[in-house]
Amino acid sequence: xxxxxxxxxxxxxxxxxxxxxxxxxxxxxxxxxxxxxxxxxxxxxxxxxxxxxxxxxxxxxxxxxxxxxxxxxxxxxxxxxxxxxxxxxxxxxxxxxxxxxxxxxxxxxxxxxxxxxxxxxxxxxxxxxxxxxxxxxxxxxxxxxxxxxxxxxxxxxxxxxxxxxxxxxxxxxxxxxxxxxxxxxxxxxxxxxxxxxxxxxxxxxxxxxxxxxxxxxxxxxxxxxxxxxxxxxxxxxxxxxxxxxxxxxxxxxxxxxxxxxxxxxxxxxxxxxxxxxxxxxxxxxxxxxxxxxxxxxxxxxxxxxxxxxxxxxxxxxxxxxxxxxxxxxxxxxxxxxxxxxxxxxxxxxxxxxxxxxxxxxxxxxxxxxxxxxxxxxxxxxxxxxxxxxxxxxxxxxxxxxxxxxxxxxxxxxxxxxxxxxxxxxxxxx
Numbered sequence: 001x002x003x004x005x006x007x008x009x010x011x012x013x014x015x016x017x018x019x020x021x022x023x024x025x026x027x028x029x030x031x032x033x034x035x036x037x038x039x040x041x042x043x044x045x046x047x048x049x050x051x052x053x054x055x056x057x058x059x060x061x062x063x064x065x066x067x068x069x070x071x072x073x074x075x076x077x078x079x080x081x082x083x084x085x086x087x088x089x090x091x092x093x094x095x096x097x098x099x100x101x102x103x104x105x106x107x108x109x110x111x112x113x114x115x116x117x118x119x120x121x122x123x124x125x126x127x128x129x130x131x132x133x134x135x136x137x138x139x140x141x142x143x144x145x146x147x148x149x150x151x152x153x154x155x156x157x158x159x160x161x162x163x164x165x166x167x168x169x170x171x172x173x174x175x176x177x178x179x180x181x182x183x184x185x186x187x188x189x190x191x192x193x194x195x196x197x198x199x200x201x202x203x204x205x206x207x208x209x210x211x212x213x214x215x216x217x218x219x220x221x222x223x224x225x226x227x228x229x230x231x232x233x234x235x236x237x238x239x240x241x242x243x244x245x246x247x248x249x250x251x252x253x254x255x256x257x258x259x260x261x262x263x264x265x266x267x268x269x270x271x272x273x274x275x276x277x278x279x280x281x282x283x284x285x286x287x288x289x290x291x292x293x294x295x296x297x298x299x300x301x302x303x304x305x306x307x308x309x310x311x312x313x314x315x316x317x318x319x320x321x322x323x324x325x326x327x328x329x330x331x332x333x334x335x336x337x338x339x340x341x342x343x344x345x346x347x348x349x350x351x352x353x354x355x356x357x358x359x360x361x362x363x364x365x366x367x368x369x370x371x372x373x374x375x376x377x378x379x380x381x382x383x384x385x386x387x388x389x390x391x392x393x394x395x396x397x398x399x400x401x402x403x404x405x406x407x408x409x410x411x412x413x414x415x416x417x418x419x420x421x422x423x424x425x426x427x428x429x
Contacts, residue, residue, distance in 0.1 A: 019300035041195035070168035085358035092360030108395020122191035124206030131164035146382035156183025185215035236321035245276035
């Protein structure tokens, strides 16, 4: 990890720029894939599966027998863990379902809002460097709470056409059985526009690599709704002199093992802590199975020493991390100062892995600085908010003049007439 000691304020924004994997003509490559799938459907899907995943697909859709086989391959221990995590995620997301009461804004005028589920949703589950079956819980549970009628899941298979059994079991555990063995930008295109086998959906959810993220960005420009820009994972840790270096390193490496396009950042007001962290990094990397991958991620990562915890938080708000860990004394005292973050973990024992799997909060979060303007996935992500209003004759008489004046000022006379004609008939009656 690179180290920056007391950088000037004008340097902060450049430090907060995310690493980008070099890829020539990313937009053109992804747009080509989208166009092929849009025009050629299943045929394009199969050709891209052969090209990118080295698999020849006969059937794109997962069969009932494949799901049943997966169930038999999962240990009881893992099944229990999935069930426990599911319970916590269900509790937290169910609490977000609030019944809104009608409001009388003026005598005779009542307004209210209703949550209506998005009917058809597509879930993209990454399966490259790791089979992220936990993401199925994070996306599938709020979709079920919302009442989405159709939930379609896409995830890549291996070269033998097999999907990790934990992915299939978790989907089946939630009652999701419409599963397609495709990944990458081609999966996003299939969900966005539909193919002979895969239905078009109304909104696409799920994280992915830069190709998946770019595909979501491009289909969104064509009117297809997406959850948020959820690209390579990242964590920023703010630590003081009492932070545990071993804990810090464990959290840094938990994100570093996601992929070389991830980034991990340590910000502290205590320079000696950096030395302790560097030593702990060497020790923990020795026993990490994905050590080489993590080392490459660390090349794109850095630590920063600043003058105070207040400066550390200001730096974090500019960086706007996907995950923010406050490894400081009295961490809850700083909550009000946090303006930009996807999900925040308070204190030395709130490890980021808890949010990734089982504490209850959602792990599908905005990355690459988008936490400045986006929230993570929640129950609200799967519903539309439809407003209603009921105006009585008395209500129209109360508000009519206001509408007429405003409409005339905007030179929209038909708008004014819609009120005036009604008022005239009320007065005649």
